[in-house]
Amino acid sequence: MRIAILEISHWHVPLYLPAFTALGITPVAVSDEQPGYAERFAGQYSGCTPYVDYLQLLEKEKPDFVFSFGRYRLQPEIATNLLERRIPFVIEKPLGTDASQFERLIALAKQNDVFVAIPLTNRAAPFSQTVKAMRDSGRLGQIRHGHFRYAGGPVQRYVDSGCPWMLQPEECGGGALRNLGIHYADLFAWLTGSQDVRVGSAHLRRITPGIPVEEYANVSFYGDNDAFATVEVAYTYPADAADVAWNVSDGKTYITYRDGQTCIITEDGIEEGGGHSVPGLYQDFVRDTLQAYREGGTPLATLEDMHRAMVIVDACYAKAGE
DSSP: OOEEEEOTTSTTHHHHHHHHHHTTOOOSEEEOSSTTHHHHHHTTSTTOEEESOHHHHHHHHOOSEEEEOOOTTTHHHHHHHHHHTTOOEEEOTTOSSSSTTHHHHHHHHHHHTOOEEOOOGGGGSHHHHHHHHHHHHTSSOOOOEEEEEEEOOOTHHHHHTTOGGGGOHHHHSSSHIIIIIHHHHHHHHHHHTOSSOEEEEEEEEOOSTTOOSOSEEEEEEEOTTSOEEEEEEESOOSSSSOEEEEEEESSSOEEEEETTEEEEEETTEEEEOOOOOHHHHHHHHHHHHHHHHHHTOOOSSOHHHHHHHHHHHHHHHHHHTO
16 A cells, blocks of 8 residues: 655654554655655655655655645645545544534545544543443443543644644644644543533633743533533643543543543442553554555544534634633
């Protein structure tokens, strides 16, 4: 399979590379709009051709499958070009600066019957899979409340990784809420089965002078099935790591993820589940996505899933502006 990577200066690209190595995948071509990036990256591989213009890559290389990244503002354009060429692909979240492009993209994907996968990788975490399995088996009732916190590293990491556009609202559509909160908008809707998620409150804060995007967000969601959750995301952890804590409860059973460990807490005691690492989730995502494509399966998350999460996040920004 001829695999290409588009816009490789994105900071998430290194999360995918161990999976490529493990699967014996060598990209045939890579692109990046910033001169020099693609050349340096392609030098790691034999027979990998660098491009500045991703459209030239698509025309000349005709890849069988694409992993696409890039500035959020550019992502809908890239997706459109891939869909029009009927090239199956993975594209990094959030696929735009708002939800306005999704109906068109979804219609085009259906019209051309193109496989599209979105790396909403928290769905695959042991915590999430435990909650989903317990709900399906009846061990966990309807989720009544939850809390999701993710405090990532400071904004300087985006500058250091060659992605200063992540601090430019017109290019990224927002700060911690758009970038990190999107995962938890999706996770809340997915775990609770809510089709109509309403925003109860939304508070955003800019912290560093001169940074025009929010570095902290605290929002609350109501599901259409009596579910409720709060989400707290930030760019305030003092290292390239994160402070992470998730929990959900049906009123009797309490499931948590903290310090790398999932725990199921009931009146009968504590049952330990699995943990995860972010690199591990992305390695599994690459393997499972390519397998799903080859076998005609369903991706971890679809364009429709991403659309729903983006609508929720857009509503959070609207609520914060009231």
